[in-house]
Amino acid sequence: MWSRGVEQVLDLHRNQRTRRPGPIPGTVFVDGGLFKDTLPADLRTLGGYALGMSAEAKALLAEQYDRRKYHAFTPMGAPNYERGTQRYRDPVLSGTMRCANHPKSMRLDPSRYPTTQCVKGTSCSCGTTVTLGPDDLINLRQRLLYGTTKWKASYGRRSAVESTNACVKTHHARLMRHSTRVRGTERNGILLSFILAAVNASLLMTRYGYDVGTPPQTADDAVIEPLPQARPTKALHRQRKFTRPRRAQAPPGSERTGPTTTPWVTVKRTAKSPGKRSVKTK
Structure with missing residues (x-):
């Protein structure tokens, strides 16, 4: 996709949410993003967005991911799609972290932006840039940090589009072929x-129970609350616990080995009714 100029926005599997050393000292890869090693330990192993999570739980999880942005390297300029490279700037350069060796960064609010442990006057790796190539987790890198509020809004665009199509074509209208002449x-x-x-x-x-023909008299900044749900959802993934189907056991005499789950069923013909078959389970 990089060769065609397409930037990906994808959810990460549990096996992809890993931690690896960065390309230069003092950096680390976490969930496909490049961070300084000042990233707190509690922000390195955050959970994923599970199926069926409530909106409140997703918002709380997104707040935890948003705390990572103060330690993250940010893209610098447009990527080079032909070479598959992207240049990134240090969080001190991007204005999300304070360092004693960079006076401009020290003007940031210390209650909001973290401060490095660098000693003034000594050399440090802050304020640098790094170029990541095709071998630097190009399959997991995203312009927006994974799990953040901005990433969640971008990742949910597909659901919003499909929901709008369903409203226009099925639920609230019948937009189809030959609807307009x-x-x-x-x-x-x-x-x-x-x-x-x-x-x-x-x-x-x-x-929302809001009639546009006779709108209620409310303040301009009033928030319209949705009506209570008439019936609970019928989505199966919200009612049943996921279980994998049981595999059938191999027939007797087979060389295949594995856990015994479903007994093998043999079919025999009886002498009384040779035309019929009875099933007997060993």
């Missing part, structure tokens, strides 16, 4: 705007 992009765009306006009005009525 005009030609031209401008004319179809005008008709589509009316359809989307009707979908938004239907969403406000069914989910």
Whole structure:
């Protein structure tokens, strides 16, 4: 994808959320991102976004990931897609960390931005840049740090698009082929705007109880709360605990070895009814 100029936004498997030494001293790779080794230990092993997590749990987890950005290297300029390289700047240069050897960084708020343990007047590795190549976890690197609030918003774009398509095509409208009988992009765009306006009005009525025909008298900055859910969700992954299917045992005499799960079933014909078969389990 790099050769075609495509930047990836992907979720990481548990095996991919690892820690590895960085390309230069004083750096470390965590979950595909490059950080200074000042990253606290409790921020190096954060959990992932599990299926069925509530919005509150996701928000709390995103806050933990957001604390990493103060120790992270940030992209510097556009990547070189032909060579597969990207230049990164130190967090002291990007203005998210304080260092005694860089007076400009010391003007940052110490209650918000962390301070390195560097001693003023001694050499340190702060304020440097590094170029990562194709061999530096290019399959896991992302422009947005994994797990942060910005990453979560970017990763959820696909779900938002599919949800909008479902509302327009199924739940609140019937937009399909031959729904509009005009030609031209401008004319179809005008008709589509009316359809989307009707979908938004239907969403406000069914989910928030807000009638656009007779809007309630509320303040401009008032937040409209959604209506309580009429029935619990029927999604199977929220009701059942995931279990893997049991594999059938190999037939007798087979050389295949493995754990015994389902007994082998043999079929025999009886003398009383040779045309019928009875199943007997050993």
